[in-house]
Amino acid sequence: DAGVIQSPRxxxxxxGQEVTLRCKPISGHxxxxxxxxxxxxxxxxxxxxxxxxxxDDSGMPEDRFSAKMPNASFSTLxxxxxxxRDSAVYFCASWGGGTGVHTYNEQFFxxxxxxxxx
Amino acid sequence: DQQVKQNSPSLxxxxxxxxxxxxxxxxxMFDYFLWYKKYPAEGPTFLISxxxxxxxxxxxxxxxxxxxxxxxxxxxxxxxxxGDSAVYFCAASDMGGGSNYKLTFGKGTLLTVNx
Numbered sequence: 507d508a509g510v511i512q513s514p515r516x517x518x519x520x521x522g523q524e525v526t527l528r529c530k531p532i533s534g535h536x537x538x539x540x541x542x543x544x545x546x547x548x549x550x551x552x553x554x555x556x557x558x559x560x561x562d563d564s565g566m567p568e569d570r571f572s573a574k575m576p577n578a579s580f581s582t583l584x585x586x587x588x589x590x591r592d593s594a595v596y597f598c599a600s601w602g603g604g605t606g607v608h609t610y611n612e613q614f615f616x617x618x619x620x621x622x623x624x
Numbered sequence: 625d626q627q628v629k630q631n632s633p634s635l636x637x638x639x640x641x642x643x644x645x646x647x648x649x650x651x652x653m654f655d656y657f658l659w660y661k662k663y664p665a666e667g668p669t670f671l672i673s674x675x676x677x678x679x680x681x682x683x684x685x686x687x688x689x690x691x692x693x694x695x696x697x698x699x700x701x702x703x704x705x706x707g708d709s710a711v712y713f714c715a716a717s718d719m720g721g722g723s724n725y726k727l728t729f730g731k732g733t734l735l736t737v738n739x
Binding site: 510539547548550551556561562597599601612613615616617618 | 626658665729730731
């Protein structure tokens with residue numbers, strides 16, 4: 507398995523432009539996560555999908571951010587308009603799921619997209 | 625408000641010695657804890673985990689200790705190797721609360737193992 511695939515790996519854009527980040531989860535995983543990593547806040551969850559449905563978007567910073575998962579093998583995170591404070595590394599992760607207490611809970615992360623907004 | 629704290633941004637040890645990485649949490653509902661390792665330009669990868677019903681879990685050179693009363697966990701690496709040099713993230717989950725998907729991460733500790 508190729509693991510979680512993210513594109514692009516690096517993105518440099520100017521303030522006000524639209525940015526779209528892409529993710530292909532591990533085949534068979536029914537859960538997908540978008541995270542953002544910054545020096546100030548560390549690694550924080552933005553949104554969680556289960557079976558292509560957004561379950562928890564409480565971490566999405568504001569309306570400029572939106573995420574979609576049109577099918578089980580593809581998700582996008584869009585920022586429109588982008589601002590310099592959005593500069594960060596964005597990770598996508600997928601998970602095969604599991605229920606109950608003490609269930610092994612490993613999420614598999616992609617390599618990340620480093621976004622720079624000038 | 626950081627619910628998972630890694631108070632040491634960095635740690636440097638000699639090859640062959642023990643590395644001890646620490647993590648504190650504030651949310652008493654957390655009942656499952658994980659450590660992830662991250663190399664530059666890569667995503668975090670799972671290393672080891674521990675359930676709140678245990679106080680120790682061991683996997684080869686890696687051992688995680690959990691002290692629930694102190695809300696503290698630590699990762700021990702013995703012996704440390706230069707290839708262990710990476711950022712280590714502590715993460716916690718409330719498995720029994722219906723949100724077992726959600727991992728709350730610390731900010732990470734950069735471990736450098738010197739040859």
